[in-house]
Amino acid sequence: MFQAKARAEVLKEVVNVVSSLVDEAKFSVNADGLTLRAVDPAHIAMVDLSLGKDAFEEFKADETEIGIDIDKLAQFLKLAKSDDIVDLKHDEDKRRLNIVVGDITRRMSLIDTTGMSDPKVPNLKLDAIITIKGEDLIHGIRASETVSDHIALIANPEGFEMSCEGDMDQVHFRKSKKDLVSLESPSSVRSLFPLEYFSNMLKAVSSGTHVVLHLGNDFPVKMEFTIAGGKGAVRYLLAPRIESGD
Amino acid sequence: MFQAKARAEVLKEVVNVVSSLVDEAKFSVNADGLTLRAVDPAHIAMVDLSLGKDAFEEFKADETEIGIDIDKLAQFLKLAKSDDIVDLKHDEDKRRLNIVVGDITRRMSLIDTTGMSDPKVPNLKLDAIITIKGEDLIHGIRASETVSDHIALIANPEGFEMSCEGDMDQVHFRKSKKDLVSLESPSSVRSLFPLEYFSNMLKAVSSGTHVVLHLGNDFPVKMEFTIAGGKGAVRYLLAPRIESGD
């Protein structure tokens, strides 16, 4: 059983996070709220999202799984204004999610979740922890996008750097410790990542949000930020690329 | 003879109405104003538009017909601001319409109207009459657009409904009598229509306009609304689809 009401804005945030990696997703609900774990089709990135029941206006659920076509949900939510209340009800018999906004009801067929895996979040020890304003990170990524397909994330005790080196051009984005929200980096660390994935992950970061990056040496990066005014949490993991010695 | 001045805004409304169904159109003018009747190439929908001479700033005409390439006129009007005065003059000898806006004159070749038919508006007895805010109707259509190619319009003494049922999903838009401008529906009626046509017809509805729908059982729908601040009238007719018994 799952039955909830939420502001459209909150559901749009969830959809933005999930659609950065997958088209279809299995949401797990229980009495405490909703969680989702998904790996992209190329197995390069993982998202781990949780939305507490207090992020909803009303929330009642037993433990169940709901498979959703994210594009369809996104499309429907486009019709709703940020403050509109969206009414969600799981029709278990007909395997549908019934969504009501104002005068409009959409009955949406659910996706079969039996084949969908439950990815495990790996336990990683990442030494450097960088907290940075979301808009700064986004600005740095925009500047890098035309130069190369890869981006190096670098931290040391003095600051944080994103570095993008193409055949012709280079882009460097540097923030010294004082211009970051916070920085813990006992040593120098550096890992290389596919730029497009990293850029996609930032699409769901709202303006004004702080992003926490956990970084190691040739290790995955962990990116964390909150949604729904702090009542939801997002964690992304992105696998590193091996740097050639050239 | 045809010679008139109109605010660009008024002509843009006319162009919006006509372009929803046809690319080329024959306008009939006489001393009282301008009328147009056209059927779309697939013979599924008809538009019947009239614009009284008091919708114009100046208007002088003998009875004549003017064949216009609607795209060209639309393009030219894009250059004009809503309040600009557009000067129209029919050059019968050169078979052109001369249009002046400010410093710019466009001499537009007219289309030969000899082959263009004069569709008759069928006399239909449609029991249900629904008056609804244009923006409500548009909102309901937007929600339906991704679910199916057809939309059912339904009325009964209690209210009005648009229903769209695809293989996977369903969308229902319901307005009870009290949320409509007015409703006369002695019995239950329902007809099915091609969604794209119905959606196109709404493109010319200005915000704040009331739309009147005349509806029967497996009958065409008649849609009426005014343009040019009430000095022009638009009537669309759209043929129904036969519902399969599945």
Added chain:
Amino acid sequence: MFQAKARAEVLKEVVNVVSSLVDEAKFSVNADGLTLRAVDPAHIAMVDLSLGKDAFEEFKADETEIGIDIDKLAQFLKLAKSDDIVDLKHDEDKRRLNIVVGDITRRMSLIDTTGMSDPKVPNLKLDAIITIKGEDLIHGIRASETVSDHIALIANPEGFEMSCEGDMDQVHFRKSKKDLVSLESPSSVRSLFPLEYFSNMLKAVSSGTHVVLHLGNDFPVKMEFTIAGGKGAVRYLLAPRIESGD
């Protein structure tokens, strides 16, 4: 040696001017500022741009040439706000231009300028001189764009006209002497030009700018306007088309 700081807005104006004709350009710098002369690949149009050192916030240069990929520079400048200070430094050893905006550094490979020609500005005697508001000229061009590929520029003692005659339609844009900023046209002159080129040249005209056209009879047109608040000057030359006698 070349080392300068400029407001992003000023560099964006330069990029707009140059990109209307070429993708790659050779800038000549010396102690007084920067100049550029380029001819489009089809040898139909020439641009001659100069930007004095007082258009910059800081400027230090010996005589040198810098070959720039205009698209890359444009892309990078999109990330900067109008008032951002852009720091430019020529790295002669690595043949790069290093550009810094805020926290972001881009090291841009320069283009080899050895093969790039130094076009000479021809000495033309053009009798008519028309000064017109940039937005008027742009409005006239927009109206002409769908009618034909060519545009005739016409001046006589009474006024200025742009005339565009297609197979079907004609567009005329006329400004009498009193509606122009100024007009000197001792006789009647007329030349025909490729519309797309003329239109492109206007892309870099800021709102509020006066454009000076020098016109003759079947001669190139010279178009002049200022950039960077009067601290830079742009001159375009566009070759005429021969009018067929039809």
